[in-house]
Amino acid sequence: MSRRRRSIMSEQLKYELAKDLGFYDTVQKEGWGGIRAKDAGNMVKRAIQMAEQAAANGVNRP
DSSP states (O other): OOOOOOOSSOHHHHHHHHHHHTOHHHHHHHOGGGSOHHHHHHHHHHHHHHHHHHHHHTOOOO
């Protein structure tokens, strides 16, 4: 049985986070596979922070 990976984050959110965290140029040049593991971890960490803040404020982000 094969499993298909689905992205939890929208592409728009991933690009927004890459810009905020300063590695958007790397993504543009090399794709998502070109970023460091540390950058990917920071991206997830920031997305969780944003989700927690939105939940605390009662805001639903698409």
